[in-house]
Amino acid sequence: xxxxxxxxxxxxxxFGPMLYVRWTMARHGGDRPDFPGTGGELARHLLDExxxxxxxxxxxxxxxxxxxxxxxxRLGETHFNGRSVTAVAVAAHEVGHAxxxxxxxxxxxxxxxxxxxxxxxxxxxxxxxxxSGLVAITLRAPVILLGQGVLLVGxxxxxxxxxxxxxxxxxxxxxxxxxxxxxxxxYIAPEDISGARSVLRAAALTYVASALMSLLDIxxxxxxxx
Numbered sequence: 001x002x003x004x005x006x007x008x009x010x011x012x013x014x015f016g017p018m019l020y021v022r023w024t025m026a027r028h029g030g031d032r033p034d035f036p037g038t039g040g041e042l043a044r045h046l047l048d049e050x051x052x053x054x055x056x057x058x059x060x061x062x063x064x065x066x067x068x069x070x071x072x073x074r075l076g077e078t079h080f081n082g083r084s085v086t087a088v089a090v091a092a093h094e095v096g097h098a099x100x101x102x103x104x105x106x107x108x109x110x111x112x113x114x115x116x117x118x119x120x121x122x123x124x125x126x127x128x129x130x131x132s133g134l135v136a137i138t139l140r141a142p143v144i145l146l147g148q149g150v151l152l153v154g155x156x157x158x159x160x161x162x163x164x165x166x167x168x169x170x171x172x173x174x175x176x177x178x179x180x181x182x183x184x185x186x187y188i189a190p191e192d193i194s195g196a197r198s199v200l201r202a203a204a205l206t207y208v209a210s211a212l213m214s215l216l217d218i219x220x221x222x223x224x225x226x
Contacts, residue, residue, distance in 0.1 A: 024201075028199050029078065039090060043073050059077065060076060062074070064090050073095060085196050089203075093178045095178070096178045107165060118158055118162055
């Protein structure tokens with residue numbers, strides 16, 4: 001029974017944040033015809049206010065994000081064209097990242113440098129896994145599979161580091177950038193501020209959930225190779 005309770009606790013710890021994020025986004029995602037504009041329109045307005053006229057706002061199918069390479073804010077359909085507390089909060093959050101980039105935020109720059117390392121390494125690791133797997137099967141050399149496991153754990157550990165660096169960047173975008181912009185600019189009514197705060201908290205928790213998932217994967221691999 002203690003093992004069952006521990007397993008349930010781990011599942012809640014790992015998947016709880018993900019479920020909370022989805023529930024919160026849906027809870028505050030209802031259409032609000034009384035809002036003066038969509039999430040995309042608010043993002044454009046906030047960027048202009050920040051002097052970032054050259055940063056476009058685009059529709060995307062790949063999740064809401066700010067791309068620091070192309071310097072563009074991208075929003076999904078429901079947030080780009082939506083009029084909801086979730087839409088405007090997410091839009092303000094992504095604009096917050098653009099402002100971080102403009103201001104040269106140290107942790108934002110560190111995350112960019114880590115991502116420049118992580119992405120090529122992940123691509124190289126995919127090739128190594130494919131080739132070494134075929135070699136291990138052909139030569140019947142289990143030691144190669146052990147090397148694969150060590151490499152995989154290393155990649156996951158680096159991914160956890162990136163998530164941990166990302167978390168303060170996300171918190172800053174939510175609490176120091178997006179929320180003050182929404183409150184001080186009067187873009188949403190006072191009674192909607194608590195909802196926007198919940199959405200912005202959920203936006204940061206997505207990276208907590210990702211880090212916990214990576215740690216769980218590392219723990220699984222550790223047990224396999226013990």
